[in-house]
Amino acid sequence: MPTQFDPPSGTRDFLAAEFEKREWAFGVLRTVFASYGFEPLQTPAFERIDVLLGKYGDEADKLVFKILRRGEHEASGEADLALRYDLTVPLARVAAAYSSKLPMPYKRYAIGSVWRADRPGRGRYREFTQCDLDTLGTRSPLADAEVLCAHHDAVSGLGISDFSILLNSRLVLSGLLEVFAVPADLGPGVLTSLDKLDKLRPEEVIAELAERGLAAESAGELVATITAADAQDRIRTALKRSETGTAGLDEVDELLALVSAQVPAGRIAFTPRMVRGLSYYTGPIWELVAAGGVGSVGGGGRYDRLIAHLGGPDVPATGSSLGVERILMMVGEDDAAARRGRLDVAVPVLADDLAARSFTLAGAARAAGLRASVYLGSSGKLGKQLRWAADQGARWCLIYGPAERDAGMVTVRDLDSAEQESVPADAIAEFLAARAGACDA
């Protein structure tokens, strides 16, 4: 039951633990992408509305969050800006705006929020993070191999190993349509139906193909070929009858050879029935599929005409997008991330006139590289303050009460062992520096 204090429908508040986990994951991704020579790019949350609308069709346009004009124009009810729907339209605009400043080919990564007014559901949000890798300005298959391997390494880097990569090519699909004599106007619909072969039974897909107007014989033969035990061999043989199909097979085999040294054997496979819904792909396409029913966690391909279609320059391009939200659900609690959110040193405050001294002790701990805080509550009791220290996950308490003041000492309590030792007040910085070193190791 949502309350007035919940975040808006489909959005989330990230408190400390979740935030740290996400930051850790994004850090891993950035490191992997930089290791391939991809540059970061960050664009504004909103774009002018004409930049955004009309690029992905009416259905997508309906999901765009539009921003009202301001001031005297607000009453018009018109929108002049809109929250970005993906990271590709802004990339096309940037490619047009800074063409002379950007290296060509331009290899960029972007990790950022996008907004879609979709119906929220499990793992589906209205504000979510996208993670895109794209290379603009080259037809080299090496560029396809780079984005594919970089996303592979990114998922691996997050500790996920139980996933596979389905590889295909739009040219293979075109070749299949040609060989099985699918009329051109039925092509897109036929591919959409074939894409369902991982969910529907073959007879159901054949029925759907017939409904779309495909001759019963073609439909049956097509599905039989794709679902056969020796589908790969049969499709490879069939495609030899088509020039486009042959080119597609070459493309797939070349990419398989390029990535073979970096993607473990068996993790990537030519998958002729894999279609990827989006019609803008022009060459190789791939999908990252996680085991355990999670399904697709990313994918991409070559899209040589999209950047121009989106209003950018007419450059060939290839790219891959990771479903970060799904992937994050697969990443376990990270110990290091959890630890980052905890204190090393807690400093009780045992009397008002000792508060300044406690504050200085916390400062000395920070100067030694430790995370430290004084007690800010209202209890003057040590027992209660020690419980606070334990709640904060602190390793040590620095106790400075009237007895310590009189003796010129600080009591250092190890909260794991409950052992205490007295350290001369003027030697505490040195003592903490030694502890900080041990803490790093």
Add this chain to the structure above:
Amino acid sequence: MPTQFDPPSGTRDFLAAEFEKREWAFGVLRTVFASYGFEPLQTPAFERIDVLLGKYGDEADKLVFKILRRGEHEASGEADLALRYDLTVPLARVAAAYSSKLPMPYKRYAIGSVWRADRPGRGRYREFTQCDLDTLGTRSPLADAEVLCAHHDAVSGLGISDFSILLNSRLVLSGLLEVFAVPADLGPGVLTSLDKLDKLRPEEVIAELAERGLAAESAGELVATITAADAQDRIRTALKRSETGTAGLDEVDELLALVSAQVPAGRIAFTPRMVRGLSYYTGPIWELVAAGGVGSVGGGGRYDRLIAHLGGPDVPATGSSLGVERILMMVGEDDAAARRGRLDVAVPVLADDLAARSFTLAGAARAAGLRASVYLGSSGKLGKQLRWAADQGARWCLIYGPAERDAGMVTVRDLDSAEQESVPADAIAEFLAARAGACDA
């Protein structure tokens, strides 16, 4: 002259160098805040419109970016969501929503974009990053000292040393108004005028005070006291006549004592004429002022009633906000950040049938912890590819042409010295690992 490809007015695209600089700065800030035991919080870009509006007055409401309702409601021209205007209203909502899950006191930091439909200008944007530190749920002056010192350390951590901190208290200001017999209804206006003493001449401020309805004698005496060479002594003496003023002085002196061990002497000073415009402060207030005409780069204070006013729980609070955009303008190009965006290893591709081998060499370099990329352009000429490598800032080129293939070697070219050496192909991983180690050092 803006073009259709520029980002919307008042927003910016961050290409690689600027992005890396910002990420580096945010990393420094996060480390400092975590060292004080502050937890991160990230809230959605937008809030329900009723959460945002009516909290900071009509002027602020006009600057809020409002989001149109969607679907069939879009035509109504009504807004149901709005981009966040600051990070404090979301904090108040979070404090109400998760009260039982949050530690109390709740010490949180937030670094995130906020959006204001202000007139854009130099250093003033419609999308900009705020960096807030707040502690909710305690009246302890230690909490004020913590946020103040943490922001001090954050600015220092960014390599900025030429700044000072002006310290005052709302109670000091109330005491001054009381001592100089300013009628209650004139109070806020008088403070606004006094705040201009760093820009206007004393006579001008006196005239403005008179215009506001303050008796000429009071106005003259007030300004004379504040601008006197021995203003501090005169004000301290004057304030003794007011209980509120005395409490304010105590507050200021206590905070000065608390931070004295961590803020260098001379960098923080009691500044009675410093008002800070916002009326919601209830105790100590401070402002971080950078030298060289940059002016205020941050500030904050205690605001014990604001969280309840904003719709959150009725808890005392203290906080500080950094003007990140201004501070970033003061941060020079960071060498480490610039370096992060560059390649270590560039790998030319000298023949189509050697491309896979070049791609594998780049992979070996990455496995050794180096940033590496193959050449993606269309030239087959080594000279052109070496220029590309130099443009990328690479340290080494790994050259694998027909000669190298025949000899089973890789030519490693040091781009700084232009020296080359031959390394057996099967020993290249080891060779690169040694170079990577030297690179880190």
